[in-house]
Amino acid sequence: MRTVPDAIPAFKRQSLDKDILIETPAYDLIELFFFAYRDFVSDPDRILDEYGFGRAHHRVLHFVSRQPGLTIAELLDILRITKQSLNRVLKELIEKDFIESRMGTADRRQRLLHATPQGRDLALKLAKLQTRRIMRALADAEPEAKEAISRYLLCLIDSDDRTHVQQLVFGPDKT
Amino acid sequence: MRTVPDAIPAFKRQSLDKDILIETPAYDLIELFFFAYRDFVSDPDRILDEYGFGRAHHRVLHFVSRQPGLTIAELLDILRITKQSLNRVLKELIEKDFIESRMGTADRRQRLLHATPQGRDLALKLAKLQTRRIMRALADAEPEAKEAISRYLLCLIDSDDRTHVQQLVFGPDKT
DNA sequence: GAGATATGTCAACAAGGCTGACATAAAATT
DNA sequence: AATTTTATGTCAGCCTTGTTGACATATCTC
Structure with a gap:
């Protein structure tokens, strides 16, 4: 949930790029995800x-x-x-x-x-x-990669299901 | 198929720990991968x-x-x-x-x-x-997360196929 | 010309999804 | 106590997408 200062022009440009990024297909991750799951x-x-x-x-x-x-x-x-x-x-x-x-x-x-x-x-x-x-x-990978990947995979899950999956995977205790 | 020196006690303990790491199922990543792919x-x-x-x-x-x-x-x-x-x-x-x-x-x-x-x-x-x-x-996620995730997904792929997939995904030029 | 290669096609089958309808037992509600 | 809802089981049939095996055709290579 990191937020980013809005006022600075350099950042504004970044958010414009961000919209382009959203519309530019992330072919690399789409395809890597396909191949990785296939073999997994x-x-x-x-x-x-x-x-x-x-x-x-x-x-x-x-x-x-x-x-x-x-x-x-x-x-x-x-x-x-x-x-x-x-x-x-x-x-x-x-x-x-x-x-x-x-x-x-x-x-x-x-x-x-x-x-x-x-x-x-x-x-x-x-x-x-x-x-x-x-x-x-x-x-x-880097030592901290596992955490990053877990968090990323969790965010890929439908948001309505995320809490449920979190409880399922990590146990009902840990929030 | 790792073989382990039998004689040295210190090695025995260390390799025991390592084996436990390898042998302890990574339930979190297994399940997150399942749910993430399901929704993806x-x-x-x-x-x-x-x-x-x-x-x-x-x-x-x-x-x-x-x-x-x-x-x-x-x-x-x-x-x-x-x-x-x-x-x-x-x-x-x-x-x-x-x-x-x-x-x-x-x-x-x-x-x-x-x-x-x-x-x-x-x-x-x-x-x-x-x-x-x-x-x-x-x-x-962190800005560098995308790179980490790409690399991780690539490493999940069968090693014989990895170069092929890499060419497919990133283009034949970039090595 | 002979053999290898790239593709197409027919037929049959299996796994694993789906829908719809109906049955039963136990819990919950009125 | 009677009724309704809930959790599960089951039958029957259909669809998608994978499989194997056999065979056909055109084209390339040697």
């Missing part, structure tokens, strides 16, 4: 294949493993897919004993999702694989 | 819908518009899909007059792809939309 998600694919799972299974398993007791509704909100789409992959993960679904205690309509030991193992294995790529890339 | 690609969807196009059409149109005269083979290499998948969407883009395919001059087997004026307009409209999000996020 490709790592787990080979392993998932061995289990007969796809990327959809990965996403479900990841978030359940990260947040034991997650409900269906919360998961739908995270993934932004329909319950029918979710149910297809979730059913398979439960059948193959990677996730289990317990009845809610406070609200017995809810299903509280938990990864089984087998599920946690796989989730961890995949997370480590992606972490390796992330840390390798980070190794070539 | 969602912007164009509404507009594409109006034209009866999907994300696959967007990717093709984007790269053709950016690199007039792109060949089928180069496009396949960028997108990493099969020629059958490409052809399905490319055919529609040509039929609806967003892309045109000219016979190669040096090699008449090749098809040199060009966006039509209509195609360029749409590609630009979508790129601007994504740029808006990118620049909004960048506005909250």
